[in-house]
Amino acid sequence: MGQVSLKGKHLLGLQNVSPEEIKLILEVAKKMKNIVLSDDKKVPLLKGKSIINLFMEPSTRTRSSFELAGKYLGADVINLSPSGSSMGKGESFRDTLLTMSYMGTDAIVMRHSAEGAPLYATKAVDPIIINAGDGAHEHPTQALLDMYSILEKKESLEGLKVVIIGDIMHSRVARSNIYGLTKMGADV
Numbered sequence: 607m608g609q610v611s612l613k614g615k616h617l618l619g620l621q622n623v624s625p626e627e628i629k630l631i632l633e634v635a636k637k638m639k640n641i642v643l644s645d646d647k648k649v650p651l652l653k654g655k656s657i658i659n660l661f662m663e664p665s666t667r668t669r670s671s672f673e674l675a676g677k678y679l680g681a682d683v684i685n686l687s688p689s690g691s692s693m694g695k696g697e698s699f700r701d702t703l704l705t706m707s708y709m710g711t712d713a714i715v716m717r718h719s720a721e722g723a724p725l726y727a728t729k730a731v732d733p734i735i736i737n738a739g740d741g742a743h744e745h746p747t748q749a750l751l752d753m754y755s756i757l758e759k760k761e762s763l764e765g766l767k768v769v770i771i772g773d774i775m776h777s778r779v780a781r782s783n784i785y786g787l788t789k790m791g792a793d794v
Contacts, residue, residue: 610624610626616736616737617736617737618728618735618744619737619744619746620744620750620782620789621744623789625789625791628750628786628789628790631750632757635754636754638675638678641678647678649678650679650680651680652680652681653680653681654680655712655713656681656683656709656713657676657682657683657684657712657713657714657715658684658686658715659672659673659676659686659715659716660687660715660716661685661686661687661716661717661738662687662718662723663719663739665739668738668748669738672715672747686706699718700730703730703731704731706731707732711733714731714734714735714736715738716735716736717738717739719740720740720741721741722740722743723740723741740778741778743781744785746786748782749779749782749783749785749786749787750786752783756768764790766787766791766793767792767793768783768794770784770794
């Protein structure tokens, strides 16, 4: 098997991400935590890149985490919401995506109330799309954080018995956790 790479790949959910890709993301997350905890949080890994956080639903933790991560890595980051953009005046979702794409955006981190909105975005524009939660579909970045947090206490996800309690039918986080943990060998 060749070298695992995420270069140029969207992150729409964990259902179609391989265990090797999840492992790579978790390994990089460990390095990123060291940067976040250091006295010098600025590294130029994304210098010259532009990221737009497009949050069509309210968010504090997820949006702020993506904004800080982008800035820590040296990217130029802006946040857009319906009330603070032309979407508030009736501009369509597609037109907003196209406008962002025409500005030379490298990545769009998006949260949307409609399941499949990030997938739609990949078909409408060229920037990398990272799903920060779409309706009741998936929230892959939260599930990756959950797996990372478990690995800080456990040596491996493989063989763990994990119980998720709550409204699993409508929880995008639970769904992503089920996909991700199962792929990594946990009994969910």
